[in-house]
Amino acid sequence: MQAGLNRLINERTHMVAAIAHDLRTPLARLSFRLDGLQPPLRDKALADIDEMKAMIPAALDFIQNDRHRGERAPLDLRLLVESVVDNATDVGADAELLPGPEITLDGDPLALRRAVMNLLENALKYGKRARLQLQRDGEDGVLWIDDDGPGIAPTQREQLLLPFVRGESSRNRDTGGIGLGLSVAHSIVLAHGGDLRLDNRARGGLRVTVRLPCMPERR
Template sequence: MNTLRAKLTGFLVGGVVLVVVLATGLSFALLTPPHFEATEDAIAAQLVLLAGLIEAHPDTPPASPGRLIGASPAPAGGPLATLPMRGLNAALDRMKGGRPPVVGEVVVSNPPDGGSPVISARLPDGRWLLLPVPMPPAPPNPGWAVVGWALMLAIGTTAVMVFAVRRLTAPLALLERTAAAIGPQGEMAPLREDGPTEVRVAARAINLLSSRLKAAMESRIRMVAAAGHDLRTPMTRMRLRAEFLDEDQREAWIADLDELDHIADSAIRLVREEVQRPAQTPLRLDLLVDEVVGELDGIGLPVTLAATGPATVTARPLALKRAIRNLAINASTHGRGARVEVGTDAQGALVRIADDGPGIPPALLAQVFEPFFRVDPARGSSIPGAGLGLAIAREIVLNHGGSLTLDNLPGGGLEQRVRLPALPGSTPDPEPMSA
């Protein structure tokens, strides 16, 4: 409920309902209540007039089912209507000179058949004048009628406001869905430019942004690939010329050329990882990590497998192996030793690589994944490298639907955490992998 759409809907509905409630209360306060005394006085005058006519014409036909007004030997039956009877007797007493002599006791009763109330007035000769009072029937359940009116008001207002808010916030919802659908490489499917004007404008702007972003990324990829490829030719010529130099100078030149070749090769690998999408297969992550640790330990790097547990993922074996190797090499060279753990938790498969180095300054943690970024001053040593190992590893992990995070350990050192979607019940690939 903590969304702009929900908040805006609640604000508008609450505002409308509050205004209606205040307006209704003000109306009840300003409306003049009906003048019951005037109505009672008019009925009393009519009753006196009819009683006088019957007294002047004793032969007036008596009241009957077909004749509602007339004289009767007894009053009308039914339960008494106390309030109307009290008001009518008070109106007769208010008449000039007191109660007229032609009208004696007056009772008002509700007939058993549920019709209009009947006034029974005693005449001087002992008979009763029957006078029905036509009144509209009281509405059944007046309280529920008010509640129903309030509910209909609230439901109708909410429906209208929800429709209006959804219409107004459609571009924002479109932006939210589009942002959630952006892939690891920034790609997104083109949006349909239809619907209301606001939605069409937003979709057109997003499609334009997507096309420009894709063009910029492709241009960057082509530029890096071309630069890495074009460096190969001059470096080969320089390597041939270095053979004719003195032995001391030749070794320095060959070392520099090897580092340049490593940089060019890393750049090309990064570009290939961004543009290529080989098929993924089920893979035992713990066996892959054990193989990487064994290879690095075999070449003399301080890498150990601290703990391991079965974990199956869907991955491209060579690419994922390259990512784990880059992270382990980074920890063993810059962090003076790497401890690797593999397992699973509620969020999927997890690889933890911890080292004993000085860590990374918190201000630089957000930049370590940038290509060619180096943290050598923070590591305390100048180690040759292209500065692309973390960038390539992160690109591979993201392409597998996972995440790569770096955190400084409380007691010193750095922890690299690779989290991948686990695949329980999959059959791992038993074939050994090689880079």
């Protein structure tokens, strides 16, 4: 059964890759033919084409990363999150990890790092600043990521965790995005037996809550 599943996934990947390759040529022709249009119509059409071009490698990356899962090992979630935040602040981002406990879990460090990076980048993109905090809740470790952005409509909470779905704010060309960051993070969290949810904060902004099963506390 596993061999059949792997074969199906490989066939799906090859199919998407072939479609992506074939799409590049007509998109290039379309870009060339738009040169005769007058702005701003031409600029808007070219921006749409650029967005479609960006979706091609993103779709391949999403499928390939969904296939390849790294080996799991005990890791300190706090140190992982702290490293991601430090990298962001090194390039001028307004991000802070608040004091919290050490949380050890059995996980894929590269995948979890990517999940935290995606969530932090999302908070910074739409909220300009991010505050992160870790807490232990029974047998789970909980990570909160708060931003000062516009929040989301309640009807979008589940939709925004699906691939290629974006909130209203991302339609602005300044923020852009193609709707994979939250979906990838959600997929990684689910693969670790956890849960990810989106909630509007009472004082404004969005809170992302990541809940992951952790290892027993050392005595």
